[in-house]
Amino acid sequence: MNKMPETHYLNCKKGIKSWLTTVDHKRIGILYLLSIMFFFFVGGMFAVLLRLELLTPDKLYIDSDMYNQFFTLHGAIMIFLFIIPAIPAILGNFILPIMIGAKDVAFPRLNLASWYIYMVGALFAVFSLVAGGVDTGWTFYTPYSTTTSTSVISITLGAFILGFSSICTGLNFIVTVHKLRSPGMTWFKMPLFVWGMYATALIQVLAAPVLGITLLLLIIERVVGIGIFDPAMGGDPVLYQHFFWFYSHPAVYIMILPGMAIISEMITAHSHKKIFGYKAIAYSSLGIAFASFIVWGHHMFTSGQSELAAMIFSFLTFFVAIPSGIKVFNWVATLYKGSIAFTTPMLYTLAFLFLFSIGGLTGIFLGALSVDIHLHDTYFIVAHFHYVMVGGTVIAFLGGLHHWWPKMWGRMYNETLAKISCGLIFVGFNMTFFTQFIMGAQGMPRRYHLYDEAFRPFHAFSTYGSWVMAVGFCLMAYYLIRSLYNGKPAGNNPWGALTHEWQITSPPPEHNFETIPITDHGPYDYDKVVAKSTLTEN
Amino acid sequence: MTENTHTNEPHVLPLSIYLGIGSILIFLTAGTVYAAGIDFGAYNLLIAMAIATIKASLVAMYFMHLKYDNKLYLLLFLSAIVFLAIFIVITMFDTLRRGDIYEIKSGAIRDAVIYDSLPADTTTHAIADSLSISTDTTDVVIDTTH
Numbered sequence: 102m103n104k105m106p107e108t109h110y111l112n113c114k115k116g117i118k119s120w121l122t123t124v125d126h127k128r129i130g131i132l133y134l135l136s137i138m139f140f141f142f143v144g145g146m147f148a149v150l151l152r153l154e155l156l157t158p159d160k161l162y163i164d165s166d167m168y169n170q171f172f173t174l175h176g177a178i179m180i181f182l183f184i185i186p187a188i189p190a191i192l193g194n195f196i197l198p199i200m201i202g203a204k205d206v207a208f209p210r211l212n213l214a215s216w217y218i219y220m221v222g223a224l225f226a227v228f229s230l231v232a233g234g235v236d237t238g239w240t241f242y243t244p245y246s247t248t249t250s251t252s253v254i255s256i257t258l259g260a261f262i263l264g265f266s267s268i269c270t271g272l273n274f275i276v277t278v279h280k281l282r283s284p285g286m287t288w289f290k291m292p293l294f295v296w297g298m299y300a301t302a303l304i305q306v307l308a309a310p311v312l313g314i315t316l317l318l319l320i321i322e323r324v325v326g327i328g329i330f331d332p333a334m335g336g337d338p339v340l341y342q343h344f345f346w347f348y349s350h351p352a353v354y355i356m357i358l359p360g361m362a363i364i365s366e367m368i369t370a371h372s373h374k375k376i377f378g379y380k381a382i383a384y385s386s387l388g389i390a391f392a393s394f395i396v397w398g399h400h401m402f403t404s405g406q407s408e409l410a411a412m413i414f415s416f417l418t419f420f421v422a423i424p425s426g427i428k429v430f431n432w433v434a435t436l437y438k439g440s441i442a443f444t445t446p447m448l449y450t451l452a453f454l455f456l457f458s459i460g461g462l463t464g465i466f467l468g469a470l471s472v473d474i475h476l477h478d479t480y481f482i483v484a485h486f487h488y489v490m491v492g493g494t495v496i497a498f499l500g501g502l503h504h505w506w507p508k509m510w511g512r513m514y515n516e517t518l519a520k521i522s523c524g525l526i527f528v529g530f531n532m533t534f535f536t537q538f539i540m541g542a543q544g545m546p547r548r549y550h551l552y553d554e555a556f557r558p559f560h561a562f563s564t565y566g567s568w569v570m571a572v573g574f575c576l577m578a579y580y581l582i583r584s585l586y587n588g589k590p591a592g593n594n595p596w597g598a599l600t601h602e603w604q605i606t607s608p609p610p611e612h613n614f615e616t617i618p619i620t621d622h623g624p625y626d627y628d629k630v631v632a633k634s635t636l637t638e639n
Numbered sequence: 640m641t642e643n644t645h646t647n648e649p650h651v652l653p654l655s656i657y658l659g660i661g662s663i664l665i666f667l668t669a670g671t672v673y674a675a676g677i678d679f680g681a682y683n684l685l686i687a688m689a690i691a692t693i694k695a696s697l698v699a700m701y702f703m704h705l706k707y708d709n710k711l712y713l714l715l716f717l718s719a720i721v722f723l724a725i726f727i728v729i730t731m732f733d734t735l736r737r738g739d740i741y742e743i744k745s746g747a748i749r750d751a752v753i754y755d756s757l758p759a760d761t762t763t764h765a766i767a768d769s770l771s772i773s774t775d776t777t778d779v780v781i782d783t784t785h
Binding site: 307311337339340343347394395398405406407408409410413414 | 719725726737
């Protein structure tokens with residue numbers, strides 16, 4: 102029978118002050134976990150309420166102004182407060198330093214500062230919520246965002262501040278990966294999770310400042326009226342979209358790359374198989390990071406940008422499919438002849454492969470200029486990005502949470518309930534969003550409060566799907582919280598994996614390692630090294 | 640870590656280099672002012688930007704010590720410039736070419752009748768009469784080939 106270690110990072114210091122002033126990367130990861138999951142809950146509530154309103158073609162319980170605010174807040178909270186920070190700030194903070202054999206990140210105080218900056222940004226966002234809401238959509242497009250009377254300034258200021266949190270985390274990871282790898286851990290012995298985080302960090306540092314200046318320009322435009330986005334004063338509203346998407350398209354990869362990083366870890370650990378094409382996956386992360394910077398205009402095909410620019414962007418967009426395809430094929434090839442264990446993290450991995458492939462392939466439809474003209478601003482787009490962001494990133498995040506949960510808390514969750522929850526989320530997700538592909542292709546525009554009677558069955562089915570998903574999430578919250586109290590001790594290495602974090606106690610000690618570990622084998626050398634699961638050997 | 644060859648000792652340059660570079664910067668500033676008074680036509684912007692780029696490079700290389708520092712920092716600095724250039728250049732594919740009309744659309748626009756002012760009688764029939772076309776809807780054939 103496994104036992105919990107007597108002292109670990111959770112109980113080495115006590116009291117709320119020890120948490121609020123901690124510079125331990127693991128504790129900061131937990132602080133992020135609590136705050137980000139809170140906002141995931143808030144954003145999720147808006148989603149359920151939106152779907153409920155769309156159950157009928159006419160008004161059900163909120164008016165159109167309120168509806169506009171609901172979808173704006175759902176989008177803004179989910180993007181800026183949940184999905185961008187989720188994986189790097191929670192799992193990256195907790196796992197990355199241990200994975201490379203370090204005692205902490207390179208700048209522990211900056212790490213804590215980034216959490217405080219996140220909370221300040223979140224406060225501004227919450228303030229805009231109580232101060233009348235925002236109804237511009239999460240993209241804050243001009244000219245509407247410069248003229249609406251809702252709280253645009255506070256929420257954009259919030260997103261501006263959150264950008265700094267993102268930059269601090271990214272900078273910290275870049276320096277940590279360069280400087281703190283343990284002896285023997287060469288670049289190509291790094292776990293692919295670290296490669297993914299590194300590529301993400303590069304995008305964060307390069308792209309987030311552009312978001313900062315864009316939102317600052319928007320605020321100055323609103324307050325002082327400098328006219329940079331106002332045609333009457335020689336400005337250009339489409340220029341705002343260039344600025345915005347130059348950050349926000351790479352931001353899509355800030356969201357998906359960490360998800361891909363998690364999948365690389367889970368697929369090997371739960372099939373006990375050496376990853377197929379290590380270097381191809383590592384380089385494709387950097388390839389995606391670079392390609393993400395040259396495709397932003399595919400969000401603007403119908404904005405009035407020049408046809409020349411639209412053609413160039415359409416052409417460039419297809420390049421993103423290459424590194425993404427490389428990854429998917431390599432993951433599938435990794436499974437071949439592996440000893441696959443259908444644990445909860447593996448189920449999430451398989452769900453990811455299925456859903457992300459649909460999301461990615463429909464992205465190719467939309468990257469084609471002529472098809473996009475038809476599908477632009479329909480539910481097809483909504484379905485596409487939810488398949489990538491939820492089917493890809495959120496599913497990978499949930500998988501990662503289940504994969505490293507025993508390491509974070511030292512206890513196992515109830516596997517049966519976890520599998521049921523995973524199934525409910527998978528089925529509910531497809532009910533909700535596959536329906537939206539169909540109605541989008543038939544012409545149902547996005548962001549409409551009232552709609553044609555012909556779309557009622559689709560909307561109703563989509564809403565039922567959202568309820569199935571919500572039940573899955575509630576079940577997950579139940580068994581994860583319950584596991585903290587009476588989950589059985591997981592032991593050091595419940596999955597029999599090879600990376601450094603599984604060689605130390607669960608939960609880890611305060612400083613991770615008593616002596617800096619030597620990396621003498623690759624992270625996925627399952628053909629050379631045998632690691633037994635601490636769950637099955639008891 | 641074997642890759643860390645950079646030492647933390649400050650790199651000190653002789654004063655003469657600072658003064659020399661400073662003089663060149665002042666000279667180039669005078670050059671910018673002088674060039675602004677001459678009309679080079681389409682090259683005005685190019686010349687001003689070229690001088691500014693040389694000045695910025697000198698500042699980065701000598702005053703910011705990039706010339707003597709670990710080349711990784713030079714790479715980072717240059718990559719930031721590359722990304723800025725990507726942003727500006729691709730955005731200009733839009734802003735400079737917006738409203739351009741390509742062959743596929745130009746036929747319809749070329750054949751269209753453009754009035755300097757509307758005819759006195761602006762009813763559909765009067766306009767149709769002036770163009771000698773029938774207003775009988777059964778005769779209208781919409782040409783969708785272009």
